[in-house]
């Protein structure tokens with residue numbers, strides 16, 4: 001299960017790649033129908049939850065926020081399958097394996113992102129260095145002896161067309177190998193915007209990008225709702241999502257143990273995902289490819 005040389009070259013060069021037509025028209029329709037049925041749960045990021053700096057090229061109309069929602073993997077039967085299939089999709093597994101190693105695992109919870117016309121974008125973030133230029137061990141890309149490796153891979157499933165100038169996902173090509181920190185004015189969209197690229201995508205495409213590649217989102221300008229489903233995967237030996245705890249200080253021993261009431265839920269979901277894997281993926285293969293129970297903490301962020 002290897003990936004084409006041209007894709008390997010492209011990812012290594014740019015830090016991301018667009019895979020065309022991964023989802024069929026009917027799968028895109030199923031995903032959009034499920035989102036329609038759950039639209040009311042989408043939360044808009046207003047006020048203090050806005051992400052961009054006011055009055056910058058990323059801030060959109062200044063008031064419309066992005067909306068997001070997680071939990072699609074646990075939606076009722078008929079709604080969840082198309083989202084669960086991304087975990088071990090036959091077109092994607094070779095890429096996950098090439099970019100993360102055999103035994104890759106889902107990291108923090110996938111989420112839906114939607115934007116109405118005028119919604120703000122998302123400040124540039126990610127990259128292999130911290131803001132002060134220090135090494136950022138959690139977001140790295142390497143290629144050693146022809147083997148690519150990422151500490152965290154984002155998988156963005158595109159559910160509506162993103163035409164040129166529409167906005168949405170944007171990336172600084174090649175920045176997974178940068179050696180100096182991103183200038184603050186670049187992160188806000190105020191400087192060096194000629195280096196910020198918005199890939200044109202169609203509903204059903206999937207964008208794979210290293211979180212070590214500087215990326216974000218441009219304000220949404222199209223007159224239809226933007227929709228993506230965003231997943232993150234990690235190598236079998238790494239967990240990024242647990243960092244969400246650390247932002248509020250480390251948990252005490254008792255608090256960590258307190259999280260274990262979730263274990264049966266996680267195990268249930270793991271089992272039901274394995275049983276709903278696409279044909280050709282045996283339970284053993286599924287468990288190995290996507291060890292969902294491992295990072296208990298990542299279910300909580």
Ligand SMILES: O=C(O)CCC(=O)C(=O)O
Nearest residue numbers: 113122168169215216217
């Ligand atoms: O909106 C997008 O496509 C980018 C989202 C993103 O980078 C993030 O949520 O971390």
